[in-house]
Every structure is written in C-alpha cells, then in structure tokens.
Amino acid sequence: MKVSLITVVYNAGGTLARCIDSVISQNHPDIEYIIIDGGSTDGSLQIIDQYRDFLSVIISEPDKGIYDAMNKGIMRATGDIVGTLNADDALADSDVLAAVVRSFELQNADVVYGNLNVIGPQGNINRRWISKQCVRNSFNWGFMPPHPTFYCKRELFGKYGFYSLEFGSAADYELMLRFMYKHDVKGYFLNKVLVSMLAGGVSNSSLKNRIKAWNFDLKAMRHNHIKIPVLTVVLKPLRKLHQFLKLKA
Template sequence: MKLSLVTIVYNAQDTIGQCIESVISQNYPDLEYIIIDGGSTDNTVEVIKKYQPSINILVSEPDNGIYDAMNKGIKLATGQIVGMLNADDRFADHEVLQTVAKAFEQQGTDAIYGDLDIIDEHDRIIRKWRSGQWRGGSFNLGFMPPHPTFYCRRQLFEKFGFYSLEFGSAADYELMLRFMHGHKINSIYLKKVMVKMQTGGVSSKNLTNRIKAWQYDLKAMRKNKIRLPLVTLMLKPFRKIFQFI
C-alpha cells in the first residue's frame, strides 16, 4: 500500500532537517514523500536539497498559506493514503508509518489518527494530546483528533473536498469535522504517540489570533451542523486541560 506524506514549509531552516530525517528513518518502504515550500527566503530550500534523493517531489513557489500548500501536496500525491507532517514536527519513532499502513490494510478503514506530544525547544513534553476513540457525537462534545496524526484515503479529498481556505487557521479542524462528523467516514484510533510537535502555532501566537481562531472554529461548527456550536466552542478548549495532567 503506497502512502503519500506531505510536508509544508516556509522559512524553517532550523527545523526542516530534523523533520525530514524523521521521515527518511521510517521503516516503511512504499512511501512517496512530497515537500511543498512556500518560497522560503532563508536557507530552507538549501537544507531540503541535501536530502533530495529521499524526496519524490519538491515544489518551491509562493502560495496562499498553509492549507493552500497542503492542497497542492494532496493533488500531487499518488498514494492510496495521504498524511501531513509539518516542518516543525517529527515522527515519534521509526515505526509510525508502518503502523499506519498496517491499520489500513488490516481494518479497511477510511481514516486513522493517534496521539501526539507537544514539546518545547528542549524536547521536554509540555502537553500530551491523547485522542481517544471517536464516537458518533464526539465532535459535539469538543472532540478533535490531532491533525498531524490524521491519515485518510486520498479518494476522500476527491469525494468530499480539500482544505477550505475560508476557515483560516481552523481549516484542518473543519476538514476532519466534515469527513468524520458530517460524512461519517469509518475511522480508527491508534493508541500510540505518532508525532512530536513543537509548541506554538499560528492560532496561538497572541490573543488576536486566538479570537480569530475561535471565530473560525464557530464558523466550521455551524457549517457542519454541530448541535450546539456555542457550547461546543467552550468545550473544545476545556478538553485541553487534561493534556497537561
């Protein structure tokens, strides 16, 4: 089973090498690795080219942001399964992609997701995002899988659509909400830490961004018919409390 992995990057010369090394150290052979660079102005592309033999597709050009870049990568992908690994993230161990592929092959599911550790610049774990199994109404209760652990069949994008730029920083949340809650695809939870993610992110840089993120979340909830979107909007950050325990 061919798996396509997309890394999007912009001006990440300090972290992209570590990300790529975690990919090429995976022990799953049937991998197509795609890197979409947004036209970096630092040494990111030079770092990437050091690993050129292990990269199937490299595109470096301006884009319309994170999710536009992800859509570019998905449209170039030829594998049955597609996943994302951002430039500041890395796989937790060498077995992640093998575990993902095995789950798809044995279970015949549409999507899988797992657990994630959020780390600081010294690799210390500051949050443990433990997903738990999705149930029919989980999204109404503030549930959200960690997007860097989300893998799905490529045909789902063709059937249900790509990342929608109208949802800003919540485009990943909206896509999983649309696929899992709206279209009720089959999904499997892997009780395994799959990714180590560097702390920070566009939606959490400051209060203004955080407010915008809540607005985008609410828009995504209403679009995908969450039962009580304002209640869910409050429950979603509340669930993060348990990640610090």
C-alpha cells in the first residue's frame, strides 16, 4: 500500500530537518512525501530545497492556516493511505509507516491510529499519550485518537469531506468525529508509539485560547450529534490526566 504523508510548514526552520529525516529513514518502500509551506521567511524553504530529491510534492504559497494547508496536500495525494506529520514533530522510529500499513492490511481497517510521546525542547518526555481501541460510543465519553498518529484511507475524504475550517483548532477533532463517530468507519488501535510531538500548541497557550478551543470542540460535537455534548466537552480534557500518571509510573 502506498502512503501519502503530508507535512505542513510555516517558519519551522528549527525542527523541520528532524521531521524530514524521520520520514526519509522509514523502511516502508512506497511513500509519497508532500510538503505544503505557507510562505516561510525563516530559512525553512532552504531546508526543504536540500531534501528536494526525497520529496514528491512541494508547494509554497499563502494559506488560511494549517488545516487549509492539509487539505491542499490531501487533494494532491495519490496514496492508498493518508497521514499528516507536523513540522515540529517526528516519526518515532523507522518502522512506523510499515507498521501502519501492516495494520491496514491485516485488520481491513479504514482508520489506524496509535500512541505518541509529548517531548520538551531537549527531547525529554513530558507526557505519554497511550490510546486504546475504541468503539463508537467512546466518543460520547470524551475519547479522541491522537491526531498526529491518525492515518486513513484516502477514499474517506472523497466520501465524507476534508478538514472543515469552520471548526478552528478543533478541525482535526471534528474530522475524526465525522469519520469514526458519525459514519462509523472501522478504526484500529496500533499499540505502538508512532510520533514524538513537540510540547506546546496555540489552543493551550492561554486561558482565552483554551476557552475558544472548548467552544470549537462543543461546536464539533453538536455538528456530529454527540449525545450529551456539554458533558463530553468537560470529559475530553480530563482524559489527558492519565498521560501524566503513566509518565510517573
């Protein structure tokens, strides 16, 4: 199976080479690597140019944000499977994409997701996001897969749509709800760390942004007919507490 992997870049010169290196070191033989740059001015384009021979598609132009850029990449993808890898993040080891493909093939899945580590600037692990195999009702209790580990069959975008910009920072959550809850596609949990994700994020950078993110979450839940959305929006962040407990264990 061919994997299309999309990295969205905007002024990520400090982490981009690490991200790309983690992709080109994969042992899966059929990878289409797509980079969508939003018009970086910090040297990211020069880094991208150094890896040109390893890249299938390079686009650099203004966009409407990360999810608009992801949609651009998806529209150009030709693989059987599509995933995304943020420019600040890296695949956890060289077997990640091969393991994902094996899961699709053996489980006849529409979606595969796994675990991730949240790391600090020095590479120390701040949190371990250990996921689980979910059933459709899990989403009513605040469950969501780690989006950086989320891979799906490309055909799902044609059937059910792309990332919707009307949900702001919750566009990834809304898409997973739409695919896995509303349309009940077959998901499979791969119990393996797939991504090392750099700590941070705009939605958690201030109380104002956190409240805004909660509103987007609530909008996504109502749009996809979660049973008790107000309860679910409270449970969703509480589910992250176990990530810190697992780190101390």
